[in-house]
Amino acid sequence: MAHEKTPVGSVRPSQLLWTYGPGALIDLPNLSVVTSGIDIWEKDRCNLVIENRLLAAVQKALGPQVESLRMPPISKSESNDTSSAEANVGVPVRPFPRWLRCVKCGLLSPYDSGLFELKEGYRRPEATRFVHQGCRGSKGDQPAKDADAVPARFLLACKNGHLDDFPWQWFVHSGPNDCKGTLRFFESGASLQTENLWVKCDACGAARNMAHAFGQLGKENLPGCRGRHPHLDQFEPDCDADPRAVLLGATNSWFPVSLSALAIPQAKDALAQLLEDGWSFFSDLESLDEVPLTIKLLKKTGS
Ligand SMILES: [Zn+2]
Numbered sequence: 001m002a003h004e005k006t007p008v009g010s011v012r013p014s015q016l017l018w019t020y021g022p023g024a025l026i027d028l029p030n031l032s033v034v035t036s037g038i039d040i041w042e043k044d045r046c047n048l049v050i051e052n053r054l055l056a057a058v059q060k061a062l063g064p065q066v067e068s069l070r071m072p073p074i075s076k077s078e079s080n081d082t083s084s085a086e087a088n089v090g091v092p093v094r095p096f097p098r099w100l101r102c103v104k105c106g107l108l109s110p111y112d113s114g115l116f117e118l119k120e121g122y123r124r125p126e127a128t129r130f131v132h133q134g135c136r137g138s139k140g141d142q143p144a145k146d147a148d149a150v151p152a153r154f155l156l157a158c159k160n161g162h163l164d165d166f167p168w169q170w171f172v173h174s175g176p177n178d179c180k181g182t183l184r185f186f187e188s189g190a191s192l193q194t195e196n197l198w199v200k201c202d203a204c205g206a207a208r209n210m211a212h213a214f215g216q217l218g219k220e221n222l223p224g225c226r227g228r229h230p231h232l233d234q235f236e237p238d239c240d241a242d243p244r245a246v247l248l249g250a251t252n253s254w255f256p257v258s259l260s261a262l263a264i265p266q267a268k269d270a271l272a273q274l275l276e277d278g279w280s281f282f283s284d285l286e287s288l289d290e291v292p293l294t295i296k297l298l299k300k301t302g303s
């Protein structure tokens with residue numbers, strides 16, 4: 001999915017503030033994605049919010065590099081036609097966790113390993129999903145047929161706010177190793193308790209019970225935190241916190257930080273209000289000729 005955009009679903013603007021902000025995971029019907037950092041949002045599609053006191057409060061908390069406050073990008077039409085340019089206006093997300101599991105054969109691999117294929121849900125973004133191409137079942141004896149792949153539901157998180165893929169390869173081989181075998185997830189027993197979930201390596205036969213990823217055993221069996229920020233595509237070096245295994249969909253994995261201000265109109269007429277609210281834009285102007293365009297721009301951005 002390097003350059004192509006595929007619509008995968010929709011959320012309300014208020015959900016972007018309170019539930020699915022940058023760094024949060026969105027558990028869609030067939031996919032799990034992380035909301036990307038605002039550095040890769042399309043700024044031109046995000047209307048300005050001109051509210052000087054709120055901007056000052058945000059700058060005080062985050063620093064003077066915050067230039068402006070903006071709304072999320074909103075597409076103008078309600079069309080579900082995923083082939084239109086308008087349908088591609090939105091908040092960028094990427095698949096996370098990156099590891100998927102084939103529901104038929106248990107194959108466990110990153111989504112971009114070449115074993116899975118993205119099937120776009122034309123006209124129905126929420127139907128977009130990954131499939132295991134030519135799956136032949138867990139014993140490899142069935143006719144090749146595409147089977148649905150779902151996100152592997154285990155992740156690593158640390159108290160410093162890092163979130164990473166579960167270290168499947170490391171975990172099943174009990175530490176760092178060069179084995180290139182494909183991994184498989186399987187169940188023993190009737191219930192889906194962690195004690196009944198296993199991961200195994202097809203090549204060397206190493207296998208491990210998922211219960212080893214939790215509690216005291218987890219502390220002994222998991223690698224150190226890599227400092228991953230999946231929404232920024234970055235790794236922060238030198239995190240000293242112990243990562244813990246968490247389940248996808250845990251409600252305590254993301255919290256918003258919010259600041260609010262009460263907007264009280266100060267000036268008596270609309271033009272004076274516009275001047276006051278947009279003063280940071282007017283103060284930069286070099287000639288009178290630039291005024292009408294600035295006013296037009298500010299009006300357009302909904303001030
Ligand atoms: Zn399969």
Ligand SMILES: [Zn+2]
Pocket residue numbers: 173179180181201202203204205206
């Ligand atoms: Zn192996």
Ligand SMILES: [Zn+2]
Pocket residue numbers: 158159160161162225226227228239240241
């Ligand atoms: Zn960490």
